[in-house]
Amino acid sequence: MKLPLHPEFLTHSKGDTFLLAISGGRDSVALLHSLLEHGYDKLVLCHVNHRLRAADSEQDAAWVEDLAKRFDLPCELTSVDVASVAESRQQSIELAARNTRHQFFSRCAVQHHCHCVLLAHHADDQAETILFNLLRGSGGLKGMDHASQHEIDGVSLQFLRPLLQTTRSDIDAYIQQQHISYREDHSNAQAVATRNRLRNEALPLLEDIMGRNVKPALVRAAAIAQSTQQSLQEVLQGYELEDPQGRLYLPTLASLSPALRQMAVHDYLQKHQVAEISSDLITRCLSLIEDSSIAKVNLPQDRYFRRKEKRLFIDSSPSHPSCE
Amino acid sequence: MKLPLHPEFLTHSKGDTFLLAISGGRDSVALLHSLLEHGYDKLVLCHVNHRLRAADSEQDAAWVEDLAKRFDLPCELTSVDVASVAESRQQSIELAARNTRHQFFSRCAVQHHCHCVLLAHHADDQAETILFNLLRGSGGLKGMDHASQHEIDGVSLQFLRPLLQTTRSDIDAYIQQQHISYREDHSNAQAVATRNRLRNEALPLLEDIMGRNVKPALVRAAAIAQSTQQSLQEVLQGYELEDPQGRLYLPTLASLSPALRQMAVHDYLQKHQVAEISSDLITRCLSLIEDSSIAKVNLPQDRYFRRKEKRLFIDSSPSHPSCE
Numbered sequence: 001m002k003l004p005l006h007p008e009f010l011t012h013s014k015g016d017t018f019l020l021a022i023s024g025g026r027d028s029v030a031l032l033h034s035l036l037e038h039g040y041d042k043l044v045l046c047h048v049n050h051r052l053r054a055a056d057s058e059q060d061a062a063w064v065e066d067l068a069k070r071f072d073l074p075c076e077l078t079s080v081d082v083a084s085v086a087e088s089r090q091q092s093i094e095l096a097a098r099n100t101r102h103q104f105f106s107r108c109a110v111q112h113h114c115h116c117v118l119l120a121h122h123a124d125d126q127a128e129t130i131l132f133n134l135l136r137g138s139g140g141l142k143g144m145d146h147a148s149q150h151e152i153d154g155v156s157l158q159f160l161r162p163l164l165q166t167t168r169s170d171i172d173a174y175i176q177q178q179h180i181s182y183r184e185d186h187s188n189a190q191a192v193a194t195r196n197r198l199r200n201e202a203l204p205l206l207e208d209i210m211g212r213n214v215k216p217a218l219v220r221a222a223a224i225a226q227s228t229q230q231s232l233q234e235v236l237q238g239y240e241l242e243d244p245q246g247r248l249y250l251p252t253l254a255s256l257s258p259a260l261r262q263m264a265v266h267d268y269l270q271k272h273q274v275a276e277i278s279s280d281l282i283t284r285c286l287s288l289i290e291d292s293s294i295a296k297v298n299l300p301q302d303r304y305f306r307r308k309e310k311r312l313f314i315d316s317s318p319s320h321p322s323c324e
Numbered sequence: 325m326k327l328p329l330h331p332e333f334l335t336h337s338k339g340d341t342f343l344l345a346i347s348g349g350r351d352s353v354a355l356l357h358s359l360l361e362h363g364y365d366k367l368v369l370c371h372v373n374h375r376l377r378a379a380d381s382e383q384d385a386a387w388v389e390d391l392a393k394r395f396d397l398p399c400e401l402t403s404v405d406v407a408s409v410a411e412s413r414q415q416s417i418e419l420a421a422r423n424t425r426h427q428f429f430s431r432c433a434v435q436h437h438c439h440c441v442l443l444a445h446h447a448d449d450q451a452e453t454i455l456f457n458l459l460r461g462s463g464g465l466k467g468m469d470h471a472s473q474h475e476i477d478g479v480s481l482q483f484l485r486p487l488l489q490t491t492r493s494d495i496d497a498y499i500q501q502q503h504i505s506y507r508e509d510h511s512n513a514q515a516v517a518t519r520n521r522l523r524n525e526a527l528p529l530l531e532d533i534m535g536r537n538v539k540p541a542l543v544r545a546a547a548i549a550q551s552t553q554q555s556l557q558e559v560l561q562g563y564e565l566e567d568p569q570g571r572l573y574l575p576t577l578a579s580l581s582p583a584l585r586q587m588a589v590h591d592y593l594q595k596h597q598v599a600e601i602s603s604d605l606i607t608r609c610l611s612l613i614e615d616s617s618i619a620k621v622n623l624p625q626d627r628y629f630r631r632k633e634k635r636l637f638i639d640s641s642p643s644h645p646s647c648e
């Protein structure tokens with residue numbers, strides 16, 4: 001039995017080198033074994049000791065080092081007192097831990113001339129992420145991508161998630177069948193309380209109520225939503241929305257359907273680095289199309305979304321004498 | 325304080341007659357009061373005694389009859405042993421109850437020459453519906469529409485939900501402030517177990533985990549999803565996908581983005597009354613576009629989705645000698 005890897009991941013050459021983020025827990029160890037079985041054996045194991053669980057954390061690091069030796073793979077280790085970092089930067093432990101890992105990956109990337117980092121997120125993690133994003137109101141069904149680009153400390157990293165379509169129970173079965181040993185994951189409950197509660201309380205309750213595994217439904221719904229968004233984006237690119245000065249041309253915008261208008265304004269605000277683009281802000285910006293009594297909408301950081309001569313654009317001067 | 329009604333509902337004339345589905349419970353009684361306050365006073369109260377709670381059910385019916393007298397409104401009552409109907413038809417009690425209500429509404433519609441039925445679903449019901457549809461895997465974020473068309477026993481009915489944007493807590497506040505009396509709703513827990521558990525167990529747990537009211541996020545996400553779907557539908561209508569014989573023209577279909585292709589095939593199958601259009605079936609149908617070694621895909625009820633001469637269409641002959 002092989003653990004299946006994401007079809008997009010399998011388009012990578014087996015000669016490529018990858019950094020593998022490895023905690024020593026079940027998921028990342030299963031990913032290591034599966035990669036080797038699929039012939040991806042140019043791997044650098046990268047382990048962060050977050051020092052959140054005293055001796056346990058030290059043992060995890062030593063265990064990963066042994067694992068690397070056993071497979072004759074290079075291994076990078078770092079040890080950071082994440083709790084202190086979090087306190088000094090007034091961040092959550094979760095955020096400080098993530099930043100620490102990302103900075104470490106960017107150093108490893110430079111050192112090993114390798115910008116692909118493999119993460120062991122699986123389909124059950126994906127379902128949790130989708131539910132979490134939906135419930136916190138980020139506007140819809142959004143999961144993790146198999147591949148995502150990040151710029152960290154001036155270094156470009158590509159995160160890849162080869163197990164994103166593999167369920168937790170498939171990983172369990174694989175671990176059992178292959179007699180693979182791993183470190184029990186005693187993750188810091190405080191740091192990831194919300195995610196852990198979604199996993200351990202909410203999803204089991206929802207599955208009990210519905211009498212079925214709801215995770216595939218969540219994953220499929222998010223995939224459909226993403227494909228729909230992409231299609232709209234493609235449709236939008238077919239319109240010449242901006243004039244040569246990069247301003248939105250109002251008559252073209254007004255000819256679009258409501259969802260396309262929303263997306264066009266959202267993309268425009270995002271392109272101009274407007275922070276916190278809420279659906280409420282977009283609605284107010286869209287009012288400039290239909291309500292000729294309004295000529296500007298306040299944006300964060302003393303900027304304005306403004307209508308002038310059938311164009312919509314962003315500027316930072318508070319008054320504009322010749323506005324419509 | 326007035327309870328706000330859906331802006332689309334407010335476009336109806338105050339001279340129109342409406343059938344009002346009224347259980348006697350808090351939501352439908354609040355809707356009655358709010359309609360009268362807004363000047364919609366041509367109402368026919370329609371109450372179904374489902375006989376699921378013995379004396380309680382009888383008292384509900386008598387209470388609604390009194391209420392109608394108090395406001396001098398016509399009242400239609402029916403009494404159906406829904407449990408027996410469910411048993412004899414081998415349906416769930418929930419489904420038998422809904423069918424009973426719909427048949428009753430269609431009789432009332434004919435009798436009163438009025439085809440609009442007002443239902444008291446509110447924003448919290450909407451959040452439950454969205455979560456329910458998402459979790460049962462119907463493919464995304466779908467809620468109830470403010471207005472929906474139904475054909476029941478040959479009678480066209482329009483269901484309207486004037487409280488669909490009003491929260492349960494707004495209704496509570498209104499009921500309290502106006503000292504409105506209503507019948508406590510002891511709904512049959514067995515019949516609506518799943519919905520009740522989503523309301524009473526799942527949503528409170530999710531809100532506790534997230535530390536916020538998650539219902540507005542669900543409702544907003546579904547509204548965005550719906551608006552996105554509508555936009556794609558509009559975009560799709562701009563293509564001439566079908567030839568004069570009503571077959572899908574393959575080169576045009578192949579020129580579309582994945583989500584548009586999916587939607588086009590979904591709509592085509594739906595138009596031709598294909599039952600149970602799963603995402604898996606759509607994927608198989610789409611394979612006819614790219615894989616020239618496949619010429620047909622099996623559909624339910626001995627029909628086939630077939631490729632021939634750059635056209636895709638449905639037919640029911642098992643073999644087709646001249647297929648590509």
